[in-house]
Amino acid sequence: MTEHSTVDVLISGAGATGLTMAIELARRGISFRLIEKLDDPFRGSRGKGIQPRTQEVFEDLGILDRIVALGGFYPRQREYNDDGSFTESDAMLREEPTPAEPYRLPLMVPQFLTEAAMRERLIELGHRPEFGCELINFEQDETGVTARLKSRSGEETIRVRWLVGADGGRSFVRHALGIGFPGKTLGVRAIVADVVLTGLDRDAWHRFGEGDMQRQIALCPLAGTELFQIQGPIPLEGEIDLSAAGLTALVSERTGRDDIHVHSVSWASAFNMNARLADRYRLGRVFLVGDAAHTHPPTGGQGLNTSVQDAYNLGWKLAAVAAGAPDALLDSYEEERRPIAAAMLGLATKLLDALKRDDIKRGREVHQLDIGYPASSFALEKPERHGGLLAGDRAPDAPLTGAAGQPIRLFDLIKGAHWTLLGYEVEQATTPPRPGLHIHRVGRRGDVIDESGHFRDAYAPASGDWVLVRPDGYVGAIVSSRDAWALEAYLDKVGLGPAAARS
Template sequence: MKEQFEIQVLICGAGAAGLAMAIELARRGIPFRLIEKADQPFNGSRGKGLQPRTQEIFEDMGILDRIVAMGGVYPTERRYRDDGSFTDTVSVEQNDPTPAEPHQSPLMVPQWLTEQVMRERLLELGHRAEFGCELAGFEQDAEGVSVQLGSKADEETLRVRWLVGADGGRSFIRHALGVGFPGKTLGIRAVVADVLVTGLSRDRWHRFGDGDMLRQIFLCPLAGTELFQIQAPIGLDADIDLDAQALTTLVAQRTGRGDIHIHSVSWASAYTMNARLADQYRVGRAFLIGDAAHVHPPTGGQGLNTSVQDAYNLGWKLAAVINGASTALLDSYEQERRPVAEAMLGLSTKLLDAHQRGDMRRGREVHQLDIGYPDSTLALEQPERTGGPSAGDRAPDAPMRGAAGKPQRLFDLFQGAHWTLLGYGAERSTVRPRPGLHIHVIGPGGDLQDDQGHFRDAYQPALGDWVLVRPDGYIGAFVSAGEGEALKSYLARVGLHPVELEDLT
């Protein structure tokens, strides 16, 4: 008799990665628990940059407007010279939206505010994180995972089907699994602190000592708060206090100014920069996401974003398998996400080198809109395309018009836990309806009209093409009118099985 599980998934770690995983499971109705060893939520700004691709994900989760309201755009940098003069520079590109890419500029939102919004969304979906609850041990077998939980009040043994480690760079789960975490220590230690400051304007990101690692210090006004974030490299063996008086002294030493005063410190940390990548993202029924799978220098604002996208990739796949899809679907998680993290580590390290030289310019390379999975086993293309997006690429947005005359965006149609199938001048009857699949036909007689040509421009389809968009907003399949059987086979492989309309009566 097959084992029954009251809780399907245990998520360990309630930071951004764990919260994203919980939201993805919650909106698909999957029973889970989210535990966090700390007694209370993280209260710092460590990951303050939200890239355009993550904004698209938050739009899908239904929280983007709240996130935007919490934060703001990156301020212009003010770079001070030793004589007190300065120049103002825009180093974080602010670009205008396009029909295919509606979010083009990074947002600044302190991490604790981002996670606050995510916890609120999770609560709306009927779940909350359990703080002060720690994973003490686990054993897995062919059917599931036996876990031991501990809190100040009690100890508990639980049986779950899957285990997700979102428990940070020192991951207990990664260590217990025996997964290697190779990489290197980068020889740089730094202070980061959220402080209440007087003596500086809030309309600039103030930078002193650019290019000199012994004198650099940056003070950035944190959007949505009254605080500034201090960033400053320090000696590897430096014994440094992180209270207001000590940080005021550090600021005075590095800026040469006595008018900048730190009145309080809400959060502070001294840390050593590393670049490390887990050898495996999955061992049996256990998965690693976020910092448990990869750590890196903070340059370029990639970490929190990559962590959220790990969860966004794994969440729908776990839910699909729990609902009956082949477990082979889960093999694509590491296949797709580990190369992304590997590239991200290289980018962050490269930007760190530039940072040390005083070059802080950031452009499209950090936006994560060009991330894709063209080599994934989930990428089907028949015949092979020679122009436009390919299977495995991010699915562009496109403003369109519904048959009833109202404006429609593709992103609005994608929003939710379902797959989306778009037929360009195709016959709707070609594909039988099935649970979890939304079918739209574009063109004469269809429910969508590409009246401004944005879909044509973004996707470059041929008449009769079908574009299948995954729940995480990537193109799963791009097939021509004559490849209907290949499309049907693909749908079955990911757990989308047809149902006759007569069966629903």
């Protein structure tokens, strides 16, 4: 057994959640290892919906355009009646983009394509996952975690400052910590399979037997591939034939058609739907993210999105504390993210009940644009605001004009690993510059001009207000110029205090 030197973070699990965490750490120069016990990347499309808020996250990570190019939008759903007639409807709420919300439609991108784009981005940043490497034991103390890894080349022991369990619903990390995972099995067992088939066109999401949990089956063309995804409930007990022949027979039985033929299966799974939430997200120097902390039924397309945003929330905080910010910043991860998962579990379960009644409508509530952290201990308002944008809310986008005359989006100013401080109609900066903080003055004599009033409409600032946007695109603080002392105290709390200003 070999012993290796310290890195800051060990990430166990290289799915979408672990990859998000790795990208966040890589672009901040934090040392880490990303390990995955599987020998190869996941080949399935279990999580195929990319919600609008996750699209904003992916834009910040530098991968949105390539992910859009890999996938597409959801087709209309075509519900067939027993006589072969059908009706068509939108599967998703269709809303036009606005200046504040540039992405309003869920994307369909098979999970294996999303993760491939994320690995490509990670390689650009100088890192890659270690496949065939498994975490088999760990112990923690006050200063770090000692972890034992097993790979094809043998066993090794490494020392890290923090361990992140991104290792799925059966999480070894969660089990080893003894953290409870209460919830319920929802009494629904289902199949999901990515297949090559003939007999259906690719311009619709074909749905048969809606509302009948014995006969229901859906066949959806997977954007960016030649595949269809088959989904349907199955009996709670018994073996299911997931071969091409077995799936062809199941489709024929449920559709009443003999012209739909499955020719090959690239990935298939039979699973019981669960709704579970870990009792806690942190124990000492070990954290749970993604499915290790919460499992959802697939209705509503919330699982992958909630998981990516867990890592997006924790990643910058780990980096900040690694650079000297107070440890309390890490406590805010569970404080902010666990209530979100609880709400998403309720939503996904509600949508599953609606699916059983053939009354499912996926509206704005699945887009995750309204998620925020207004109750967070890292949300500050001076003076307190009533209505409009609040500290803890998602920071809206806004088209602006640079002082030199070129158009610029607010998201372009926010994008990256830094904090962003926006002064509205301020005379001068009341906060000195410091590493990790970008300061912009919005107004007639500022470096960016709100010509069309979109910033004013979205943020509802008073003249002289300062809006501090966190690295994850949420509003950390809104303070008036006369309360600049409170802003300095806040910056000190997140590791951007007077010492950073002097450096």
